Amino acid sequence: MKTYTNTGNKDTRSGFGAGLEALGKKNENVVALCADLxxxxxxxxxxxxxxxxxxxVGxxxxxxxxxxxxxxxxxxxxxTGTFANFSTGRVYDQIRQxxxxxxxxxxxxxxxxxxTLGEDGATHQILEDIGLMKMLPGMTVINTCDYNQTKAATLAIADYDGPVYLRFGRPKVANFTPENGAFNIGKAVELTEGNDVTIIATGHLVWEALEAAKTLNEAGISAEVINIHTIKPLDANAIIASAQKTGCVVTAEEHNYMGGLGESVARVLAENAPTPQEMVATQDTFGESGTPAQLMEKYGLNAEAIVTAAKKVVARK
Amino acid sequence: MADIAQLEDMVTQVRRDIIRQVHKVNSGHPGGSLGCAEFFVALYQEVMNRKEGFNMNGEGEDLFFLSNGHISPVFYSVLARSGYFPVEELNTFRLLNSRLQGHPTTHEGLPGIRMASGSLGQGISVALGAAATKKLNNDNHLVYALCGDGELQEGQNWEAIMYAAANKVDNIIVSIDLNGQQIDGSTDAVLGMGSIRSKFEAFGWDVLDVKEGNNMSAVIDGLKAAKAKTGNKKPICVLLHTIMGNGVDFMMHTHAWHGKAPNDEQLAIGLAQNAETLGDY
Incomplete structure (x- = not known):
């Protein structure tokens, strides 16, 4: 099984900052707006x-x-730069029109x-933004998994002509994707090959999925981990091919199970290759104050939760 | 400068275009459209520096953004009469597969439209963005916007108004269609805003009144006076005192025709009051 090394915890937002800094030098047409953050x-x-x-802009x-x-x-x-909550729900109609x-x-x-915004609590922890944004016709929705990928995505979206929602986070998390790696919008990244279950993850849950795959491997379950950084347009071919190979799917995301990656994957599978699926996601609830790790554990968004879901879905085959 | 009589002839034709558009599909917003006919004709025929043809980026020319998109009939008529698309296309207003959507949009590629509007309160922000880009591009042309007075009840306007003054945006002219009416009644009855002039001034804008917003000479003079005030580290607001429904007597001074189309008989009366000048489409 292919393994990945954490080169040191870093926040994805710093990847964005580094990408934007590089873009500033590279592309004179890039401008930035910020609402006091x-x-x-x-x-x-x-x-x-x-x-x-x-x-x-204040x-x-x-x-x-x-x-x-x-x-x-x-x-x-x-x-534009602000928190995800204020980037989406607060300005939905402005973005729409x-x-x-x-x-x-x-x-x-x-x-x-x-x-994982953590201690600020539910007013600031949006778990609905992927759903809000993917519903908008023509909107590209990207949720990156680590520092390197966020930097690469920031650079890539400047070269793409059209509206993009780029979602990233606050805490320092494992940095494991290649430095200066290519970022292909809409293209799934297969991280590990496996035969028994497909784990399709996005954002902070991708590293957790890799950790889960190691545990599953030790238990004799071979997991194929796919990093979906672009939720829309979704790489349907990669998802269908893997689901047909393994016969069952776990999706994992830091988002409500309604409206998130899991639902997008379920739609693709229902239309093309009906497959048992378990969703690791928040269960139609608001968050609360706590440390990121405490919250990920309480709301079932970590490697352990992915392992449990994988075992459950394998049994459903 | 164009002959005022010629411009007034165009206004008369635009009024015909407005009521014929809304009558045909029995929907649309004639009241505010009629009230702004002089403004649009003045802007497109006399005040703005425009290039031939349409280019979305609008480099090297003045730009206009309509924030209160529901007065699309007057916008479409004046765009067509200014050569952006064939006047015959006014026949397709609000019909299926038309580029002339109920509210203006870039989505169907109609020349002359640079931003969708309809959901209110967004136009000043958009104009500020376009004005910022003009400055970055060393493009000395101006950005114009029009808002309804009732529309100022939307909070986003005041975010934009605050931004413009704080950042000394002086290549923008925002006109307010001060007709005192909105869908549910007079603006005072629905949500009184007090003195709009005082509010803009308190936010740091330079404010001009055009007391006779349905007098072609007065509108041209007012907009030219506004233009002369640009470049002085202050955003410019023009308070355009108009009469909703102007030019069709039974539609005037009331909110009743904000979003209602005339029937056959009413159309005939309205057309009789506005002679065909440039030719009906």
């Missing part, structure tokens, strides 16, 4: 290097999204997504 979003370097291309997310949409007229590529329906090349970059 420059430090949290790690946008300081871009701001320092390119003050004329950095727009501090605590006014609706105006930020509208401005970003307007900035595309004349060829700029705006990257001025970005998605108007087909504008805006990159909505959302940090502190999911329950």
């Amino acid at each position: 420059t430090g949290s979003l790690k946008m300081d370097a871009f701001k320092a290097n390119h003050p004329e291309r950095f727009f501090q 605590i006014a997310e609706a105006n930020m999204i509208g401005m970003a949409a307007g900035m595309t007229i004349g060829g700029k590529i705006p990257f 001025s970005v998605a329906y108007s087909g504008k090349n805006v990159k909505i970059c959302a940090s502190h997504a999911g329950i």
Whole structure:
């Protein structure tokens, strides 16, 4: 079984910051907007290097999204930055009309997504954002798994013409994907090959899926781990091929099971290759205060939960 | 400068276009459209620096954003009469498979439209973004926007209004269609906003009144005065005092025709009051 090495815990938001900093040098059309969370979003370097291309909008997310949409007229590529909650639910109609329906090349970059935001509690822990964003026609939805991949995704979306939602997080997590690796929007990444169960994970749950695969391997269950960084458009072919090979699927995400990756995978499988599936996700609930690790454990979003789900789904074959 | 009489002839034709569009599909918003006919004709025929043809990026020309998208009939009429698309296409307003959607959109590729609008309160933000890009591109042209007065009840406007003053955005002219009416009644009855002038001034904008928003000369003079004030580290607001339903007597001074189409008989009365000047589509 292929194994991966954590080269040192790093936060995905810093990957975004590093990507944005690199983009600033590389692409003069890239502009950044932030709603009073420059430090949290790690946008300081871009701001320092390119003050004329950095727009501090204050605590006014609706105006930020509208401005970003307007900035595309004349060829700029705006990257907006705030927490995932304020990047989506708070400004859904602005995104719907001025970005998605108007087909504008805006990159909505959302940090502190999911329950691992931690101590701030449920007001800030959005677990519905993937669903909100994937419902919008024409919106690309990306949820990266580690620092390196977040940096690569930030660079890649600047070269793609169209609205993108890029979701990442707050805590330091394992960094294990290749440094300066390629990022292909809409392409699944097979991390381990296996025959007994397919584990399809996104975001912070990808490393947990790899940990789960090791445990399962020791128990004689061969798991194929697929990293889905792009939830929309979804790499249906990769999912169908793996599900047909292993005969059962676990999906894992830091999101409500309604509206998330799990549902997207279930739709693809139901239409093409009906397969038993278990969903590791939050169960239609809000989060609460706690450390990221405590919350991941309480809400069943870790390697242990994936192992349990895998054993259950293997038994359903 | 164009002959005022010619521009007024175009306004008369635009009024015909408006009521014929909404009558045909028995839906749409004639009241606010009629009230803004002079504004649109002045803007597109006299005030804006426009390039031939349509390019989404609009580099090297002035831009306009309609925030209160429901007055699409006047926007479509003036765009067509200004050469963006064939006037015959006004026949397709609100029909299936049309580029002339109920509210304006870029989605169907209609030349002249740079942003969808309809869900209110978003246009000033969009205009600010376009204005920022113009500055980054060293493009000295201006960005215009129009909002309804009732629309100012949407909070996003005030985020944008605050931003514009704080950041000294001085290449933008936002006009407010001050007709005092909205769907449910007068703006005072629905949600009184007090002095809109005082509010904009308190936020740091330079405010001009066009007291006669349905007088072509007054509208042109007001917009040109606004234009002369740009580039002075302040955003510009034009309070355009208009009469909802202007030019069709039974539609005037009431919110009743905000979103209602005339029947056959009412259409005939409205057309009789506005002679065909440039030719019906």
